Amino acid sequence: xxxxxxxxxxxxxxxxxxxxxxxxxxxxxxxxxxxxxxxxxxxxxxxxxxxxxxxxxxxxxxxxxxxxxxxxxxxxxxxxxxxxxxxxxxxxxxxxxxxxxxxxxxxxxxxxxxxxxxxxxxxxxxxxxxxxxxxxxxxxxxxxxxxxxxxxxxxxxxxxxxxxxxxxxxxxxxxxxxxxxxxxxxxxxxxxxxxxxxxxxxxxxxxxxxxxxxxxxxxxxxxxxxxxxxxxxxxxxxxxxxxxxxxxxxxxxxxxxxxxxxxxxxxxxxxxxxxxxxxxxxxxxxxxxxxxxxxxxxxxxxxxxxxxxxxxxxxxxxxxxxxxxxxxxxxxxxxxxxxxxxxxxxxxxxxxxxxxxxxxxxxxxxxxxxxxxxxxxxxxxxxxxxxxxxxxxxxxxxxxxxxxxxxxxxxxxxxxxxxxxx
Amino acid sequence: xxxxxxxxxxxxxxxxxxxxxxxxxxxxxxxxxxxxxxxxxxxxxxxxxxxxxxxxxxxxxxxxxxxxxxxxxxxxxxxxxxxxxxxxxxxxxxxxxxxxxxxxxxxxxxxxxxxxxxxxxxxxxxxxxxxxxxxxxxxxxxxxxxxxxxxxxxxxxxxxxxxxxxxxxxxxxxxxxxxxxxxxxxxxxxxxxxxxxxxxxxxxxxxxxxxxxxxxxxxxxxxxxxxxxxxxxxxxxxxxxxxxxxxxxxxxxxxxxxxxxxxxxxxxxxxxxxxxxxxxxxxxxxxxxxxxxxxxxxxxxxxxxxxxxxxxxxxxxxxxxxxxxxxxxxxxxxxxxxxxxxxxxxxxxxxxxxxxxxxxxxxxxxxxxxxxxxxxxxxxxxxxxxxxxxxxxxxxxxxxxxxxxxxxxxxxxxxxxxxxxxxxxxxxxxxxxxxxxxxxxxxxxxxxxxxxxxxxxxxxxxxxxxxxxxxxxxxxxxxxxxxxxxxxxxxxxxxxxxxxxxxxxxxxxxxxxxxxxxxxxxxxxxxxxxxxxxxxxxxxxxxxxxxxxxxxxxxxxxxxxx
Numbered sequence: 001x002x003x004x005x006x007x008x009x010x011x012x013x014x015x016x017x018x019x020x021x022x023x024x025x026x027x028x029x030x031x032x033x034x035x036x037x038x039x040x041x042x043x044x045x046x047x048x049x050x051x052x053x054x055x056x057x058x059x060x061x062x063x064x065x066x067x068x069x070x071x072x073x074x075x076x077x078x079x080x081x082x083x084x085x086x087x088x089x090x091x092x093x094x095x096x097x098x099x100x101x102x103x104x105x106x107x108x109x110x111x112x113x114x115x116x117x118x119x120x121x122x123x124x125x126x127x128x129x130x131x132x133x134x135x136x137x138x139x140x141x142x143x144x145x146x147x148x149x150x151x152x153x154x155x156x157x158x159x160x161x162x163x164x165x166x167x168x169x170x171x172x173x174x175x176x177x178x179x180x181x182x183x184x185x186x187x188x189x190x191x192x193x194x195x196x197x198x199x200x201x202x203x204x205x206x207x208x209x210x211x212x213x214x215x216x217x218x219x220x221x222x223x224x225x226x227x228x229x230x231x232x233x234x235x236x237x238x239x240x241x242x243x244x245x246x247x248x249x250x251x252x253x254x255x256x257x258x259x260x261x262x263x264x265x266x267x268x269x270x271x272x273x274x275x276x277x278x279x280x281x282x283x284x285x286x287x288x289x290x291x292x293x294x295x296x297x298x299x300x301x302x303x304x305x306x307x308x309x310x311x312x313x314x315x316x317x318x319x320x321x322x323x324x325x326x327x328x329x330x331x332x333x334x335x336x337x338x339x340x341x342x343x344x345x346x347x348x349x350x351x352x353x354x355x356x357x358x359x360x361x362x363x364x365x366x367x368x369x370x371x372x373x374x375x376x377x378x379x380x381x382x383x384x385x386x387x388x389x390x391x392x393x394x395x396x397x398x399x400x401x402x403x404x405x406x407x408x409x410x411x412x413x414x415x416x417x418x419x420x421x422x
Numbered sequence: 423x424x425x426x427x428x429x430x431x432x433x434x435x436x437x438x439x440x441x442x443x444x445x446x447x448x449x450x451x452x453x454x455x456x457x458x459x460x461x462x463x464x465x466x467x468x469x470x471x472x473x474x475x476x477x478x479x480x481x482x483x484x485x486x487x488x489x490x491x492x493x494x495x496x497x498x499x500x501x502x503x504x505x506x507x508x509x510x511x512x513x514x515x516x517x518x519x520x521x522x523x524x525x526x527x528x529x530x531x532x533x534x535x536x537x538x539x540x541x542x543x544x545x546x547x548x549x550x551x552x553x554x555x556x557x558x559x560x561x562x563x564x565x566x567x568x569x570x571x572x573x574x575x576x577x578x579x580x581x582x583x584x585x586x587x588x589x590x591x592x593x594x595x596x597x598x599x600x601x602x603x604x605x606x607x608x609x610x611x612x613x614x615x616x617x618x619x620x621x622x623x624x625x626x627x628x629x630x631x632x633x634x635x636x637x638x639x640x641x642x643x644x645x646x647x648x649x650x651x652x653x654x655x656x657x658x659x660x661x662x663x664x665x666x667x668x669x670x671x672x673x674x675x676x677x678x679x680x681x682x683x684x685x686x687x688x689x690x691x692x693x694x695x696x697x698x699x700x701x702x703x704x705x706x707x708x709x710x711x712x713x714x715x716x717x718x719x720x721x722x723x724x725x726x727x728x729x730x731x732x733x734x735x736x737x738x739x740x741x742x743x744x745x746x747x748x749x750x751x752x753x754x755x756x757x758x759x760x761x762x763x764x765x766x767x768x769x770x771x772x773x774x775x776x777x778x779x780x781x782x783x784x785x786x787x788x789x790x791x792x793x794x795x796x797x798x799x800x801x802x803x804x805x806x807x808x809x810x811x812x813x814x815x816x817x818x819x820x821x822x823x824x825x826x827x828x829x830x831x832x833x834x835x836x837x838x839x840x841x842x843x844x845x846x847x848x849x850x851x852x853x854x855x856x857x858x859x860x861x862x863x864x865x866x867x868x869x870x871x872x873x874x875x876x877x878x879x880x881x882x883x884x885x886x887x888x889x890x891x892x893x894x895x896x897x898x899x900x901x902x903x904x905x906x907x908x909x910x911x912x913x914x915x916x917x918x919x920x921x922x923x924x925x926x927x928x929x930x931x932x933x934x935x936x937x938x939x940x941x942x943x944x945x946x947x948x949x950x951x952x953x954x955x956x957x958x959x960x961x962x963x964x965x966x967x968x969x970x971x972x973x974x975x976x977x978x979x980x981x982x983x984x
Binding site for chain 1: 527530532535536540543544546547574575578579580581582584866869903904905906963964965966
């Protein structure tokens with residue numbers, strides 16, 4: 001009797017073991033055969049990250065793209081321009097080695113937007129990073145704590161995702177740009193009744209950041225439900241506020257940082273690892289090509305900074321030994337000059353290549369001795385200059401020195417490895 | 423005659439062209455010297471001597487920006503099996519390329535820079551790698567190489583710089599702990615770190631260096647001389663470290679009798695407009711003097727100096743205590759009015775104690791004397807009364823001020839007139855000034871604690887009618903391309919100002935004065951009469967008040983230190 005019982009027990013045990021093995025096999029096979037998303041982030045040991053697109057590692061060699069012609073303002077709908085500037089630009093970009101354009105906000109006509117994305121991808125192999133301002137530049141200031149505001153922005157973002165998620169050229173979504181500065185009272189300040197009740201300004205800042213990053217996370221989670229094929233990046237000015245994002249934004253896949261620190265990015269790569277362990281895309285960086293001190297164009301200065309910046313990006317890719325390994329690439333600001341930027345309200349000025357600087361940044365040290373130290377020339381950031389000379393209905397594009405130098409760097413990225421430890 | 427003139431013009435033009443060209447190849451005398459140095463290097467075995475010879479050879483070429491010439495000269499160095507010489511050669515190859523890249527970048531000679539940068543960088547790291555392979559931490563060459571490698575990565579803002587810095591520190595300390603052949607190398611490393619603003623690490627190495635040079639048997643006179651030498655070079659970190667050792671030695675040996683020597687050191691580091699100074703170090707020495715000799719070790723001049731130092735070191739609370747001691751101990755001192763006025767300003771606007779501050783101002787205003795500080799104190803009493811809404815009391819103060827000032831003290835009288843006009847017109851206090859008083863005195867603005875931006879004046883002790891530069895600096899942090907726009911609300915005794923941004927004087931306004939506008943973070947002014955001039959600033963951003971601060975300039979008949 002005991003033997004029979006034991007036998008029964010043994011056979012049941014064998015059966016359970018076999019069933020478990022079978023289930024495990026199904027699970028493993030299932031996992032292996034489940035298709036990977038079109039674009040995804042691969043994580044390696046030591047918080048090193050690589051972006052994967054179409055099954056291959058993808059280093060973002062990008063440019064910020066907003067081809068406003070001379071004489072037009074920021075509202076100009078270039079997406080619908082019959083002269084198709086993206087075709088001229090795409091060819092030049094392809095020749096340079098650009099593989100990504102970063103768009104801050106999609107145009108109003110979905111058909112035109114789809115056409116741009118697909119032309120860029122199908123003709124030139126250039127993918128598009130789609131962005132959204134999250135109402136940052138609205139008037140009055142963005143009310144990230146307001147339900148009505150949140151719902152409206154959420155609808156806009158999710159509509160964008162639904163419209164373009166199936167375009168093969170889309171690389172990822174970036175939510176916001178430097179919106180985090182508004183949480184810290186530096187620009188576009190906003191508040192809520194609850195925040196106003198707090199008297200400690202430092203605590204107020206953290207409360208705002210919590211509200212903002214929670215909202216962005218909600219958007220990211222919703223995007224993932226609609227579109228599992230593309231990563232969602234958080235656009236952030238520097239690393240400010242990311243210690244809050246770490247706690248409330250688990251659905252963010254990539255941190256997309258806007259950084260203007262001259263020829264380098266400081267400790268940003270290693271710092272990000274300890275603050276918010278995510279891959280980093282330097283989604284906006286660059287240098288202007290105007291020497292505000294000498295009052296003349298200086299293409300070499302711009303080329304020097306851009307090349308140094310790209311060297312740092314490459315030094316911190318997952319495949320480079322010795323670096324942080326969490327960088328997935330960058331998008332230079334910007335492809336072509338924008339002549340409207342000095343004063344967006346002065347329509348006459350849109351036809352003038354303004355050389356008056358609006359801001360100061362000592363990290364771009366060559367021309368920091370300009371009056372009031374204002375050395376950054378907003379209309380001169382293009383790696384391609386515009387000429388009033390007409391070429392197929394477009395302002396003629398004149399690549400600057402940075403175009404050629406970065407092209408050569410991408411072809412042959414020479415890095416300086418430190419000597420091995422003895 | 424025409425030919426002669428033409429020749430002269432050609433010769434002059436030739437020399438002008440030569441002068442305007444950057445220095446390059448060595449002249450024949452220098453070439454001869456270089457070849458002698460190379461010969462000597464090839465014969466020398468001693469490491470310290472080699473270092474000196476290579477340095478001399480390097481500077482000969484580097485001063486002429488002839489880096490390629492130096493590398494050609496290096497190709498004649500060594501050979502055979504002299505491995506030590508080969509390593510020196512590697513180091514100097516790296517150094518030459520490093521300096522060449524820096525030279526090209528600094529002078530924006532881009533064609534050569536872009537054409538060679540990659541290969542030269544590789545040459546730098548490759549050459550240093552060879553040195554590190556062939557040396558130990560007992561070898562000065564290794565420390566030099568570590569230093570160069572760190573500077574190279576630091577200049578490039580390369581992520582490897584942190585690792586290189588810790589390597590440099592660890593190996594320099596290891597080198598110092600052994601039989602360091604050349605202790606000057608520790609100082610060289612510290613100097614470089616200091617020049618890159620790595621102050622903490624620099625101090626650490628200076629401390630090690632000082633421990634080496636201040637050996638127990640070393641004569642005190644030599645230590646003092648060394649400290650003075652570093653002070654004269656403007657290397658205050660090192661001078662202070664050596665003086666610390668010197669002070670401890672003489673304090674232990676002499677006790678209170680060391681006070682005169684310490685006073686000399688305290689004076690040396692005290693605030694001065696145009697010489698190296700560190701008021702807070704001076705205070706440290708003053709405290710040691712007091713420890714050794716009691717309060718009586720400091721006379722009235724030194725007590726005033728101590729308070730003044732603390733004020734210039736922006737330690738206003740400590741300055742207040744010292745000014746208070748000074749005023750109590752020496753009521754008849756000529757600087758007493760100044761000290762009383764500053765006590766009033768600090769107590770009112772720094773400590774937010776309106777009644778305490780008013781006490782000091784009242785004491786001055788009750789005085790029979792007529793001094794700039796007495797006049798300013800009456801103005802302050804009027805201002806505080808006006809801010810509190812006691813308009814008639816304020817008017818009485820302003821009228822008393824005018825009465826006492828007579829035809830003098832035009833700047834303060836102009837301010838009083840402006841306030842009287844506000845009272846007459848039932849208008850509030852001028853916006854900038856009112857904002858400053860609001861955020862300085864209202865309890866709800868306690869977070870405006872003067873920590874978010876700096877306010878500085880130069881010089882702090884100025885003769886009348888001479889330029890005083892007043893500047894604020896706010897650390898923006900790294901903030902992408904979105905720079906917050908600030909408004910600068912200046913108020914107080916601003917003198918007759920002119921705009922520093924375009925260096926053009928502006929016409930005085932109806933008060934006979936002008937005022938910097940809200941876009942200016944700095945300005946230059948002149949004061950037309952003596953006194954202690956408080957300068958107030960509130961910085962405002964889109965989200966409200968960022969912070970407030972104040973500073974004080976002392977205007978005298980003739981310049982001088984207290």
